[in-house]
């Protein structure tokens with residue numbers, strides 16, 4: 001990874017959705033003291049840990065990552081969107097620890113447009129939205145009053161945006177929505193990217209993030225970046 005790529009990733013922190021120091025995941029929480037990333041993962045918490053966080057009043061909000069399992073060209077893993085958005089969610093939560101935790105990610109999204117590429121999994125709009133809603137409902141039943149649905153897959157954007165009013169009205173809690181790439185302004189993109197295209201699919205943006213965030217994954221760098 002080039003220094004330029006690392007700087008590009010760090011701009012996520014500057015924009016507020018990402019978190020500091022991709023070089024040291026989990027080492028930059030609020031206050032600068034070490035917090036293990038597991039601390040913000042609902043699925044790694046015991047019921048005692050979660051109960052005490054919510055009943056003790058320290059936990060104020062949760063992030064629900066939504067991703068996909070879909071083809072990402074020849075060089076990125078199918079789980080790329082889910083893995084990327086979950087990482088950003090965790091890094092953001094670590095910056096706000098102990099006030100924010102991350103709910104179990106939704107690993108399959110709305111991807112009918114990639115079903116001609118082998119390996120892609122897709123949910124119908126109705127099923128996907130029902131899963132997201134019922135996770136929010138579960139959190140609400142446990143006392144969570146604020147949820148950010150943080151998305152990592154383009155096909156999920158419109159359905160989730162359109163459903164927000166209904167989610168809010170049915171649950172009576174604060175629910176917000178962003179895709180993690182919303183944090184990248186045109187200036188940031190122009191400064192750090194060659195193509196100037198963000199997010200794009202399996203191209204420079206996603207590949208750069210994957211190479212920095214998941215260096216052991218099978219990201220092949222400059223090879224196979226063409227759409228296909």
Ligand SMILES: [Zn+2]
Nearest residue numbers: 080081202206
């Ligand atoms: Zn993707």
